[in-house]
Amino acid sequence: THYLFIVVVAVNSTLLTINSGDYIFYTDWAWTSFVVFSISQSTMLVVGAIYYMLFTGVPGTATYYATIMTIYTFVAKGAWFSLGYPYDFVAVPVWIPSAMLLDLSYWATRRNKHAAILIGGSLVGLSLPMFNMINLLTIRDPLEMAFRYPRPTLPPYMTPIEPQVGKFYNSPVALGAGAGAVLAVPIAALGAKLNT
Numbered sequence: 186t187h188y189l190f191i192v193v194v195a196v197n198s199t200l201l202t203i204n205s206g207d208y209i210f211y212t213d214w215a216w217t218s219f220v221v222f223s224i225s226q227s228t229m230l231v232v233g234a235i236y237y238m239l240f241t242g243v244p245g246t247a248t249y250y251a252t253i254m255t256i257y258t259f260v261a262k263g264a265w266f267s268l269g270y271p272y273d274f275v276a277v278p279v280w281i282p283s284a285m286l287l288d289l290s291y292w293a294t295r296r297n298k299h300a301a302i303l304i305g306g307s308l309v310g311l312s313l314p315m316f317n318m319i320n321l322l323t324i325r326d327p328l329e330m331a332f333r334y335p336r337p338t339l340p341p342y343m344t345p346i347e348p349q350v351g352k353f354y355n356s357p358v359a360l361g362a363g364a365g366a367v368l369a370v371p372i373a374a375l376g377a378k379l380n381t
Contacts, residue, residue, distance in 0.1 A: 210258075212327040215276040219321070220364060223314040226278050227365030230254075230313065231306045231373040234287055238301070244292035247305075251284035270334050273324045279316040283309040306373040310365035 215222050233254075234247035255277060262275040287305035294300035321327070 210261075210275060212273055212276045212321075212324055212330060215278075215317075216321055216324075216327045219314075219318070222278075222317065223365045224368055226280070226317070227283075227310045227313045227369045228372045230280055230283060231287065231302075231309050231369040232375075234284055234309075235298075235302060235305070235373045236379070238288070238291060239298055242296065244288045244296065247284040247287040247291070248281060251280035254280055271330055273327070274330060274334060276321060276324065276327075279313070279320045282316050283313040286312055302373045306369040310369035314365055 230251065234250050237250045238244070238246040258275075258277045262272075262277055265275050266272055286308040287301065290305035290308060291297075291301040294304065
């Protein structure tokens with residue numbers, strides 16, 4: 186039962202995380218909505234990882250959780266690729282390094298759940314936008330790809346009108362990191378409270 190619960194939590198948390206805003210899973214919206222991408226991914230990673238980690242009580246579980254999500258997302262990426270879409274059509278968020286920082290804070294504070302939430306949540310919120318901006322910089326012409334390969338399920342009101350790459354806020358990494366760090370901590374605290 187214990188292991189079955191872990192599998193159920195991992196799979197359902199993954200589904201919640203990659204669908205916390207449908208557009209963040211795809212390259213074009215991951216670029217144009219980077220701040221939303223940062224907020225949703227920071228908070229969803231921390232909520233799932235904290236819940237999962239405190240349930241097992243083992244440092245390293247958050248990284249395991251992030252690895253499951255990464256593999257799961259690469260499977261979906263492969264599915265789109267097999268349908269004839271380009272490899273860069275789906276963006277796989279970089280969860281693992283931020284989850285490692287969360288595990289490190291849990292381990293370094295001798296498994297103190299409050300420290301894991303405060304320190305680990307802040308580290309995730311600050312690091313995840315930076316890792317994902319670097320990740321997105323490696324993608325070839327994201328919006329040109331979006332125009333050439335429109336998603337069949339994309340609602341008309343979300344169809345890109347003109348390329349928006351580069352037309353971000355003054356500093357998307359700073360804004361995303363700030364918002365992610367501020368929101369990740371209270372939401373992780375809520376997740377931990379539900380866990381007790």
